[in-house]
Amino acid sequence: MAWFLARRVAQGAFALVGVLTLVFFLIQVSGDPASFFVQIEPDKTPEELQAEYQAIRKKLGLDQPIFVQYGKFVAEALRGDFGTSFRLGLPASQAVLERLPRSLQLGAAAVFIAVVVGLPLGVFAALRRGSLLDSVSTAGAIAGLTIPNFWMALMMIYLLSVQFKLLPPTGSEGFKALIMPAVTQSVNLMAVIARMGRSGMLEVLGQDYIRTARAKGVQEPQVITKHALRNAAISLITVTVSSLPGLIGTVVITEVIFRWPGIGSMLFQSVGSRDFPVVLFCTFMLSAVTIATFIFMDILYALVDPRIRYS
Amino acid sequence: MAVSPAKEQVAEAPRALHGPRRSLLRTIWINRQGIVGAGLVLFFAVMAIFAPWIATDPPGKIDLFYVLSPPSWSNAEEGSGLLGTDNFGRDIWSRIVHGSRISLAVGAAAVAIGLSIGVPMGLIAGFEGRILDDVITRIADVQQSIPFLVLLIVLFAFLGGGLLNVILFLGISSWYGSMRLVRGETLSAKTRGYVRAAEALGASRIRIMFQHLFPNVTAPIIVGASLGFGGMILTEAAFSFLGFGVDPRTATWGRMLADARDDILTDFGPSLYPGLAIVMVVLGANLFGDWLRDRLDPRLRGRRN
DSSP states (O other), rough: HHHHHHHHHHHHHHHHHEEEEEEHHHHHTTTTTTTHHOOOTTOHHHHHHHHHHHHHHHHHTTTTTTHHHHHHHHHHHHHHHHOOTTTSSSBBBHHHHHHHHHHHHHHHHHHHHHHHHHHHHHHHHHTEEEEEEEHHHHHHHHHHHHHOOOHHHHHHHIIIISSSSSSSSSOOOOHHHHHHHHHHHHHHHHHHHHHHHHHHHHHHHHHHHHHHHHHHOOOOOIIIIIIIIIHHHHHHHHOOOTHHHHHHHHHHHHHHTTTSSHHHHHHHHHTTTTOOOHHHHHHHHHHHHHHHHHHOOOOOOOOHHHTTTOO | OHHHHHHHHHHHHHHHHHOOOOOOOHHHTHHHHHHHHHHHHHHHHHHHHHHHHSSSSSTTTTOGGGGTTTTTTOOOTTTOTTTOOTTTTTTTTHHHHHHHHHHHHHHHHHHHHHHHHHHHHHHHHEEEEEEHHHHHHHHHHHHHHHOHHHHHHHHHHHHOOOHHHHHHHHHHHHHHHHHHHHHHHHHHHHTTTTHHHHHHHOOOHHHHHIIIIIIGGGHHHHHHHHHHHHHHHHHHHHHHHHTTOOOTTSOOOHHHHHHHHHTTOOOHHHHHHHHHHHHHHHHHHHHHHHHHHHOOOOTTTTTOO
């Protein structure tokens, strides 16, 4: 187990370094941020503008050869210093970390909704196979995987904010503002969980040990939660984990639509304004969170399913 | 819906065979999922191919006299199009028709690129094993563990979008799916007799992989491709919505929704129709893919990521 974890962590670190290196060099080929910061005024001569441009390049460290810049970046990043945000004037890591709690809040709410709604839907659909509930839940799962969530967000804004004026269309203050972003963010995962929950339960319910449990007089709720659900859980965790990178990608979209002040909307803004230190740290954080969750889930597997032994 | 009709099929098949004659209606009913799915996709394919003839206006034609006019069916006012006009007075129906070209082209081409990387990689990893297998699956593991959409946003923002880049990046972002599928199939197929026979006859490894193994793993590939098609269309729309990807002046469904977003307080139509188009084509592809999976490969039934 320890050896397995060590390998996974090393692999994760490798992925992180790869992402950061790729983004770093992408930034280099994408154009020169210094030109964004030159104040163009009519009474300045071209020479003055040029001098100002060079001064900014020097200040940002852009005048050095690219590999020197990369080396410096790596050395400083290892100490947790990703540079100073061009736009905000404070350390990129600080600017991004200030927003991290809001993204985590949105993500946690979304996963919570997805599990609390999706799991019972899938389980009861399997228990009452062929019933109306089954049809509704299956159709809902297909809809959840088909409807683009940014469009669903627009439709919700129109219905709940414009027509019925129940919820604020954008913003981040208070519980009401969290509802629509969290629902938008949860839909895909909810559909996946309902679908996998249904097929996983159907598979497990046909097993011999379920019949044995029932035959020896175990109460039905116990059969379902202890015997069936626990065995179906492993495939549920798998699909949840494998949809995670996609979910973290859609965080950006959700946050942009609802103007939610998290890391996703910050990445969007900083990409637009060429605020490279922030772009780098945002990609670093989003990747690190994903990779860490993957490793965490590997541990969870072993806890849920005693048959799994890592070698 | 995805799983249960298939189960019915299995149960009903013998009865249908023993019956006097399997009627056409019955065949259609049993395969309704595939027919509806294929019909939806074909509808948009025809729309894309004949776009200039189906559209009533050029997609980029701006007419500021008819900004946000209602659909012609609700209001006989002259100048308003079939589905009304958007915030620049552009005809929504015509833009949807032309947008179908982008969506379908991106979906099909990105899937093709993903397959053309993933299938050979899967064959090699499954058949050659050892170091090659290790390297390929490790690369896939690493790529899968990073949030690729985030990386794509940075890629599009800094390298610029353009139709070709969108297709290329989306294709590359999805290669590991088909790689894993093909690798798994190859692993189980290579112990079978026909591979050993080909080996004994002195066939080269490349020949075994592409002539003997590949035809036997096509079924899951086709299923994966039709399910991946819908996913690609969704992703492209999301990027266009954010303003990345395909040139923002092009009429794409995602872009139309982004343009409509600011007017949602006053006018709902422009936000509605492009979304419906996306839902219809993706639903079509998913229904068709699910149906195909049930038909082609009973072992895969119920498994879906």
